[in-house]
Amino acid sequence: MAVEILKEKYRSQVREVVLGATKDEGGTRSATIKVGGESTLPFLHFEGEVPNPPVVAMEVWDIFPEEWPQNLKDAFGDALNDPAAWAKKCVEEFGADLIALRFKGADPDVKDASAEDCIAVLKTVLEAVGVPLIVYGCGKLEKDNAIIGPIGEAAEGENLLLGVAEQENYKSVASAAMAYKHSVIAQSPIDINIAKQLNILISEMSTPLLDRIVIDPTIAALGYGIEYSYSIMERARFGALNGDRMLGMPMIGNVGHEVWSKKETFIPVDEEPGWGDQAERSLAWEAVTAIALLQAGMNILVMRHPQAVKLVKQNIDELMQDNSY
Amino acid sequence: MGLSGLEIFKQLPKTNCKECGYPTCLAFAMALANGKASLDACPDVTEEAKEALASAAAPPIKMVKVGAGDRVIEMGDETEIFRHDKRFNHPTAVTVEVKDTDDLDARLAVINDLTFERVGQEYSVDMIALVNASGDAGKFKAAAETVKGKTEKNVVLVSEDTAAMEGALDVLAERKPLVYAANKDNFEKMTELAKSKECPLAVKGEDLNSLAELVDKIVALGYKELVLDSGSRETSKVLADLTQIRRLAVRKKFRAFGYPSIAFTSKDDPQEDLMQAGVYLSKYASIVVLKTDKKEHLLPLFSWRANLFTDPQKPAQVQPGLHAIGDADENSPVYCTTNFSLSFYLVEGEVSSTRIPSYILSVDTNGTSVLTAYADNRYTAESIAAAIKSTGLEDKVKHKNIVIPGLVAVLKGSLEDESGWDVTVGPREASGITKFAKEKFA
Numbered sequence: 113m114a115v116e117i118l119k120e121k122y123r124s125q126v127r128e129v130v131l132g133a134t135k136d137e138g139g140t141r142s143a144t145i146k147v148g149g150e151s152t153l154p155f156l157h158f159e160g161e162v163p164n165p166p167v168v169a170m171e172v173w174d175i176f177p178e179e180w181p182q183n184l185k186d187a188f189g190d191a192l193n194d195p196a197a198w199a200k201k202c203v204e205e206f207g208a209d210l211i212a213l214r215f216k217g218a219d220p221d222v223k224d225a226s227a228e229d230c231i232a233v234l235k236t237v238l239e240a241v242g243v244p245l246i247v248y249g250c251g252k253l254e255k256d257n258a259i260i261g262p263i264g265e266a267a268e269g270e271n272l273l274l275g276v277a278e279q280e281n282y283k284s285v286a287s288a289a290m291a292y293k294h295s296v297i298a299q300s301p302i303d304i305n306i307a308k309q310l311n312i313l314i315s316e317m318s319t320p321l322l323d324r325i326v327i328d329p330t331i332a333a334l335g336y337g338i339e340y341s342y343s344i345m346e347r348a349r350f351g352a353l354n355g356d357r358m359l360g361m362p363m364i365g366n367v368g369h370e371v372w373s374k375k376e377t378f379i380p381v382d383e384e385p386g387w388g389d390q391a392e393r394s395l396a397w398e399a400v401t402a403i404a405l406l407q408a409g410m411n412i413l414v415m416r417h418p419q420a421v422k423l424v425k426q427n428i429d430e431l432m433q434d435n436s437y
Numbered sequence: 438m439g440l441s442g443l444e445i446f447k448q449l450p451k452t453n454c455k456e457c458g459y460p461t462c463l464a465f466a467m468a469l470a471n472g473k474a475s476l477d478a479c480p481d482v483t484e485e486a487k488e489a490l491a492s493a494a495a496p497p498i499k500m501v502k503v504g505a506g507d508r509v510i511e512m513g514d515e516t517e518i519f520r521h522d523k524r525f526n527h528p529t530a531v532t533v534e535v536k537d538t539d540d541l542d543a544r545l546a547v548i549n550d551l552t553f554e555r556v557g558q559e560y561s562v563d564m565i566a567l568v569n570a571s572g573d574a575g576k577f578k579a580a581a582e583t584v585k586g587k588t589e590k591n592v593v594l595v596s597e598d599t600a601a602m603e604g605a606l607d608v609l610a611e612r613k614p615l616v617y618a619a620n621k622d623n624f625e626k627m628t629e630l631a632k633s634k635e636c637p638l639a640v641k642g643e644d645l646n647s648l649a650e651l652v653d654k655i656v657a658l659g660y661k662e663l664v665l666d667s668g669s670r671e672t673s674k675v676l677a678d679l680t681q682i683r684r685l686a687v688r689k690k691f692r693a694f695g696y697p698s699i700a701f702t703s704k705d706d707p708q709e710d711l712m713q714a715g716v717y718l719s720k721y722a723s724i725v726v727l728k729t730d731k732k733e734h735l736l737p738l739f740s741w742r743a744n745l746f747t748d749p750q751k752p753a754q755v756q757p758g759l760h761a762i763g764d765a766d767e768n769s770p771v772y773c774t775t776n777f778s779l780s781f782y783l784v785e786g787e788v789s790s791t792r793i794p795s796y797i798l799s800v801d802t803n804g805t806s807v808l809t810a811y812a813d814n815r816y817t818a819e820s821i822a823a824a825i826k827s828t829g830l831e832d833k834v835k836h837k838n839i840v841i842p843g844l845v846a847v848l849k850g851s852l853e854d855e856s857g858w859d860v861t862v863g864p865r866e867a868s869g870i871t872k873f874a875k876e877k878f879a
Contacts, residue, residue, distance in 0.1 A: 115646050115691070155673060221872065332782070335555065335743075339520070342520075343519075343521040346519055346520075374786070375789070376740075388733030388734070388735075396736075399712065399737075404741055407719040407720060427713075430672035431676065434673070437645070437677075
């Protein structure tokens, strides 16, 4: 008796978003990256198209990441003192698909770096690597609003993925994207309705931006509420496939940022003998967090540890193998 | 996923005799559909109708047990594809592979020692899978003896050689191990073995079609305590097969796939092994057999399982009480929040990033967030004051100052009266804690 394979027929598909721009397209990237476009749930090639594999962006900061655990710092060595060298290492040695440049130093409580300082760093990183860039501010709204415009302008045409637009604060990021041809991360607090509402607000500013939005559903680390993010993502993707245009964007998750502040990544084994070796545990924590989110439909993973990146990229390669019946 | 009331009604005698305790056959049918009545109550139902209704009313995935006594592990009995629809019932059994060629004393000692405690929950490895890697029946039996003597864990016996299985099963039958596996060549004898010892039997196909055929043959032999393996070992293919097995069972009530499933990792590298296990655990495997026995690998896997199998309709909670962040001492600041896990973790994350050793007092609000708990009278001056007392906070710190969430600033006065502590109103959102702490406590 032959088994009748159950294939779902969805009405729609995830939007395809292009990141970066080559010389012909008005930027300086050596190649662009496409995310999204799938017409089925994660990696179910037997019933739909998954035209673009999920990608991994590695994080680079404008300042030395003092707060990172030692084993994470050791994985990069001296490169952490120089954003350009750091980015180059991520791409050339560790195979990062994109670089996520985080302007931590712009934080008024850290270094209060100016827009000009940030732009100078951005330029050296753009020069050092050919992959598309994601740009994050420092996380303080007022400061980020002040620097995002000048940063967008300085990199006009590069099609950066600019973070982050939120429901109460989306105009400065969306305007920078609109005026200088970039894409936007639309972040909502583990809430599918706000995710949708925010996309509507951004598209009301500019309809063409609809094809340049990436949803950040807000993810939590393994052991810290990841199941909420997982279910919100599954619901959002299900909505997208069933024709909800305002949920049909690719999704991005700040995995490294969430994971590496949790005690499972830094408590040494002599303090928690039951938890095993800290160095191995910490990168496993990041990798398993990413693996789980991939199964809920994550398209862009922003990560930190090179070995975790390697494991996750290999898992993606394996999952991209055709499994048609 | 059962039949609707109307579908059941068609099978009933429609006599409205009231013998069943319901006024009409239709009312009885509705009660049956909701699982509130049993068909036995109907005196006139025909045998055919009984059979039709019984098979339709059976759960889409049968519950199968492995193990004996208080170590029984229940598998299957799932009704959902997505956890946001309804809770997944039975967490994946995490199983570590050992070979009959390993130094078993040493390996079992390591595995026995694999217990973890994290956020008040304890985990340990559920089963070991003993593989007949030697290909020798005598060696497999001797290994089963060692397992019997050296660990109390549940066992999967892995051999497709019926003679080897018979020997090992004789040793371990009382543990009710999972017999792995019946294949197209050995299924008659394997079924007989499993049946005679009343042990669950894994069925191994070469693909989904051959798996379904084999299941039907074994069911025809009168055995239904089964666990499914499509035989695939490549990550992508296993994901597809596990998805089809779950979907066909739940959505189509395809009987041949209405059993729990088992997945084996296929990597030699322990980290890669962990990645595969993570995929299979996420997508429907009732048992995952992996090779790594390192704490640092298994802890994240257990944590993911703990998260995935929570009830999405119940807010996740943390242990209420006093939590020390860093080397908190008698001078450390005290923050107060609820025991809703997301609130707590947000505050915990921000407080630990202040790098100032602190205490967080998590008040039992039954897992509701600050504003909900406030509205519901669970986060009040009284409940916070009571938590200060019951946790012995007054002996832990020598100051009397507590920080409350800015969202409930209104509690300041009443809490000061109630507790005799000075109350500082903190930021409205956890993200403001770093700045707040810098100004107040640095």
